[in-house]
Amino acid sequence: MNGLSMRGMEKSFGAVRVLDGVDFDVRPGEVHALLGMNGAGKSTLMNILAGAIPPDAGTITIDGTIYTFSSPREAKQAGIGLVVQEVDTALFPGLPIYENVAADEFVHVKQRPIRSLRQEKERAAALLRRVGLSLPPTKLVRDCSLHEKQLIVLAKVLSSNARYIILDEPTAALSEAETRRLFAIIDELKQQGVGFIYISHKLKEVQEIADRLTILRDGRVVYHGGARSLPLEDIVLHMTGTKRTAAAKQARTYRSDIAFAARGMLIDKTGTTVDLYAHRGEIVGIAGLVGAGKTELAESLIAHRNTSGEWEIDGRRYVFSSPYEAIDAGLCLIPEERRKQGLFLPESVKTNLTVRLLSRLSRWQWISWAKEAAEADGLVRSLGVHPPSSTTVVRHLSGGNQQKVVIGKWLNTNARVFLFDEPTKGIDVHAKQEVFSIIRSLADEGKTVLYFSSEFQELLDICDTIYVMVDGRLLARLPAAELTYEQLVYYCSGGEIDEPAGRFRAAVEKSGAVHS
Amino acid sequence: MSQPAVSAPPSKKAAPFILEFLYKHGTLLAILAVIAYFGLTQDRFFTYENFSDILRSISIVTLVAIGITFSLIVDGFDLSVGSTVSLATIASAAALVLYRQEIFVTLLVPLLLGIAVGLLNSLLIVKFKLPDLLATLATMYAINGVQLTYTKGFSIYNDMPLPDGGTAPGKFIPSFLFIGQGELFGVPFSVLLMLFVVIAAHLFLTYTKPGRLFYLTGENREAARLSGIPVNRYRTYAYVISGFFAALGGIVLASRIGTGQVSAGASLLMDSVAAAYIGFSVFGAGKPNVIGTLFGSILMGVLLNGLTMMNVPYYAQDIIKGAILVGALALSHWQKK
Numbered sequence: 065m066n067g068l069s070m071r072g073m074e075k076s077f078g079a080v081r082v083l084d085g086v087d088f089d090v091r092p093g094e095v096h097a098l099l100g101m102n103g104a105g106k107s108t109l110m111n112i113l114a115g116a117i118p119p120d121a122g123t124i125t126i127d128g129t130i131y132t133f134s135s136p137r138e139a140k141q142a143g144i145g146l147v148v149q150e151v152d153t154a155l156f157p158g159l160p161i162y163e164n165v166a167a168d169e170f171v172h173v174k175q176r177p178i179r180s181l182r183q184e185k186e187r188a189a190a191l192l193r194r195v196g197l198s199l200p201p202t203k204l205v206r207d208c209s210l211h212e213k214q215l216i217v218l219a220k221v222l223s224s225n226a227r228y229i230i231l232d233e234p235t236a237a238l239s240e241a242e243t244r245r246l247f248a249i250i251d252e253l254k255q256q257g258v259g260f261i262y263i264s265h266k267l268k269e270v271q272e273i274a275d276r277l278t279i280l281r282d283g284r285v286v287y288h289g290g291a292r293s294l295p296l297e298d299i300v301l302h303m304t305g306t307k308r309t310a311a312a313k314q315a316r317t318y319r320s321d322i323a324f325a326a327r328g329m330l331i332d333k334t335g336t337t338v339d340l341y342a343h344r345g346e347i348v349g350i351a352g353l354v355g356a357g358k359t360e361l362a363e364s365l366i367a368h369r370n371t372s373g374e375w376e377i378d379g380r381r382y383v384f385s386s387p388y389e390a391i392d393a394g395l396c397l398i399p400e401e402r403r404k405q406g407l408f409l410p411e412s413v414k415t416n417l418t419v420r421l422l423s424r425l426s427r428w429q430w431i432s433w434a435k436e437a438a439e440a441d442g443l444v445r446s447l448g449v450h451p452p453s454s455t456t457v458v459r460h461l462s463g464g465n466q467q468k469v470v471i472g473k474w475l476n477t478n479a480r481v482f483l484f485d486e487p488t489k490g491i492d493v494h495a496k497q498e499v500f501s502i503i504r505s506l507a508d509e510g511k512t513v514l515y516f517s518s519e520f521q522e523l524l525d526i527c528d529t530i531y532v533m534v535d536g537r538l539l540a541r542l543p544a545a546e547l548t549y550e551q552l553v554y555y556c557s558g559g560e561i562d563e564p565a566g567r568f569r570a571a572v573e574k575s576g577a578v579h580s
Numbered sequence: 581m582s583q584p585a586v587s588a589p590p591s592k593k594a595a596p597f598i599l600e601f602l603y604k605h606g607t608l609l610a611i612l613a614v615i616a617y618f619g620l621t622q623d624r625f626f627t628y629e630n631f632s633d634i635l636r637s638i639s640i641v642t643l644v645a646i647g648i649t650f651s652l653i654v655d656g657f658d659l660s661v662g663s664t665v666s667l668a669t670i671a672s673a674a675a676l677v678l679y680r681q682e683i684f685v686t687l688l689v690p691l692l693l694g695i696a697v698g699l700l701n702s703l704l705i706v707k708f709k710l711p712d713l714l715a716t717l718a719t720m721y722a723i724n725g726v727q728l729t730y731t732k733g734f735s736i737y738n739d740m741p742l743p744d745g746g747t748a749p750g751k752f753i754p755s756f757l758f759i760g761q762g763e764l765f766g767v768p769f770s771v772l773l774m775l776f777v778v779i780a781a782h783l784f785l786t787y788t789k790p791g792r793l794f795y796l797t798g799e800n801r802e803a804a805r806l807s808g809i810p811v812n813r814y815r816t817y818a819y820v821i822s823g824f825f826a827a828l829g830g831i832v833l834a835s836r837i838g839t840g841q842v843s844a845g846a847s848l849l850m851d852s853v854a855a856a857y858i859g860f861s862v863f864g865a866g867k868p869n870v871i872g873t874l875f876g877s878i879l880m881g882v883l884l885n886g887l888t889m890m891n892v893p894y895y896a897q898d899i900i901k902g903a904i905l906v907g908a909l910a911l912s913h914w915q916k917k
Contacts, residue, residue, distance in 0.1 A: 081756055156832060208797075364609070366806065368805065370807060386805075386810075387805050387806055387808055388805075388808050388809070388810045391807075391808035392808065396804055399806055402801065404803075405798075405800075405803055405806055406803055406806070407800070407803050408796055408799045408800050408803060408804075409799075409800070410799060410867070411795075411796070411799065415792070415796075419792075419796060419807045420807060420808065421808070422789040422792060423789065426788070426789045429788045429789045429790060430787055430788055430789075431787055431789055431792065433787075472806065
């Protein structure tokens with residue numbers, strides 16, 4: 065049989081069953097999209113196919129031969145190619161393109177000691193033509209754009225005669241025009257008989273490029289079939305599963321005056337500008353997929369990144385050029401990379417908590433250790449840090465307790481606008497609830513909260529208002545109470561927002577009718 | 581799915597008690613062992629003159645090493661201190677001998693030059709974002725070249741002949757020589773100066789707000805920046821302080837030897853870097869600290885004094901210095917793991 069097929073794939077990590085009998089196949093010359101929410105099992109399935117992890121059960125057949133891969137190298141030899149999302153990790157920036165394209169052969173093939181540079185360059189040039197790149201093969205990879213680098217990785221994959229190529233979020237960092245070009249090249253390679261496995265959260269693009277779809281949910285295949293026949297709304301429903309009942313949410317109220325606004329805020333990565341505002345006491349979510357530019361926006365708002373634009377806090381206008389100024393004016397950021405950006409790991413809980421309070425705790429620059437300890441102990445108690453001691457070294461705390469310390473250092477300061485970037489990342493359910501209650505009480509005190517996250521359910525649970533962020537732009541500002549989980553996933557995956565509730569509601573009812 | 585990031589408790593059990601003890605108190609034990617060894621084998625070691633000599637040389641190394649400690653605290657490095665010492669030595673000698681200046685200008689000029697070198701370093705490192713090692717390597721060479729060019733390679737001393745045929749108008753005045761040669765209550769003045777600086781710097785770094793912010797800047801620059809600490813300002817201060825203390829060391833050196841010798845500070849770089857790194861481990865601090873630096877330079881000073889007494893030539897001493905620095909680095913690296 066011609067084609068690649070995976071049958072009955074199973075994989076568990078500890079007690080967690082990640083893949084539960086998944087069937088998946090790709091024919092030569094088609095694009096088969098693999099969809100699912102985070103944790104659905106996509107990565108695990110692809111890691112098995114690429115030889116990075118062994119399955120517990122199941123068979124992989126490629127063009128009639130059954131394979132058991134014990135290393136990525138064997139998968140490569142069997143004709144599997146992988147274009148990773150972070151293309152920079154697959155390239156040597158200081159080497160020219162042709163050496164990058166041939167790099168795998170240096171490593172794996174015992175060659176004659178003397179290489180023919182001319183042959184190598186000609187071969188690279190031919191491969192570059194195949195992927196539609198007209199660059200001199202001697203150009204250094206670090207001088208290439210992201211889009212070019214991606215195509216170089218594709219050329220590299222083709223050079224090892226891959227017949228089935230996994231594309232992991234290939235358009236995550238591409239512009240509209242570059243996406244078009246990539247699709248044209250995929251079409252071209254399809255004609256030559258290459259099969260693609262296409263992983264993406266951008267559902268609009270998936271509909272456009274894919275021939276068939278497989279949707280995974282909780283380690284099982286929940287949909288399998290043609291791509292064009294299935295409406296976007298139904299894809300989202302398959303991905304998210306049973307319609308979730310909105311958690312009973314206390315109605316929060318907030319003031320009507322605008323406490324924080326940013327105008328023309330530049331996001332350097334995407335080159336886009338953003339306008340946003342928040343009322344006093346409002347919890348405003350910024351919802352977007354990974355890579356939508358949320359962290360970049362948060363770090364621009366605190367002036368940690370190069371940016372331009374105008375800030376307004378409590379009616380006063382500012383232009384900040386460093387976090388020092390922004391923090392002085394009442395902003396603060398709880399960063400995504402807690403250990404790298406938020407904590408002084410070798411220091412005690414006390415030192416971490418009082419970093420912003422030293423002026424108040426010292427006289428003539430001399431820190432009063434008694435006052436400092438009292439202040440820190442008070443914060444440790446009110447935050448519920450465990451162990452309840454301010455002398456613990458923060459390196460030894462759990463993720464959730466570390467997060468409380470990162471938040472805690474701002475509680476007794478003049479900070480009025482709190483930016484939380486993925487604050488629940490890597491912390492357990494209990495700690496998550498504690499972080500939420502801290503955020504709610506901050507807002508109840510009249511502080512303004514901006515909550516950046518790709519955890520859509522959490523956004524709906526905690527926020528009053530949600531901005532939808534796609535590719536570095538804020539597309540809509542919607543009241544959280546009127547949003548459903550499916551809608552939010554739909555919008556953030558590139559769905560149209562023209563009629564916020566109506567269209568999707570209709571779709572929900574329609575597919576509900578089909579199921580019943 | 582992300583799992584709760586519960587970090588493992590410190591693996592104290594993995595490191596046997598004896599290793600832990602050696603790490604914390606190894607430097608002190610080494611100092612005692614070295615003193616005992618030289619005391620037993622060298623007759624002249626336990627004499628007042630010799631101890632006073634050791635302390636005088638330690639005082640210079642310590643001053644320079646405290647500057648390096650500041651640059652290490654902000655996670656930087658300053659290779660140019662040796663050249664700054666030379667520059668300050670020449671500057672104070674020139675002020676006295678060639679320009680007949682009194683004590684005030686003689687002290688002010690080298691200190692200002694030291695601060696200027698620090699500002700230059702921070703311009704390169706903080707503003708132009710050059711790697712600290714390379715930037716200060718460059719200033720180290722350039723500054724050394726400056727003092728050699730100014731003196732045309734000749735030392736500056738009392739009654740030196742001038743190119744125009746006369747002799748130099750000024751001389752090393754007693755008030756200046758007191759810094760490196762004088763004594764108060766039977767203790768060399770330079771040692772008192774060193775103790776004062778050590779105590780002041782220790783109190784500053786341990787008990788004051790700016791001291792705390794120096795450490796936080798070095799421990800995690802990004803977190804410090806996001807906590808609203810003006811990290812670039814503190815890094816600049818650190819290099820300026822480093823330049824200042826190197827210049828102070830240069831003044832004491834000029835006063836001690838009573839001449840302005842060219843490139844007199846070159847050998848101080850290695851001694852003070854080793855002292856600062858040995859200081860990481862003293863009392864198990866695990867980070868740069870002034871008290872540790874003092875003990876580090878005591879170890880270096882005693883060792884070099886004893887080796888000189890044993891007639892180990894100065895070039896062979898360099899082998900031992902290098903070995904000690906490697907040992908100190910290995911120890912501080914081991915502690916981090």
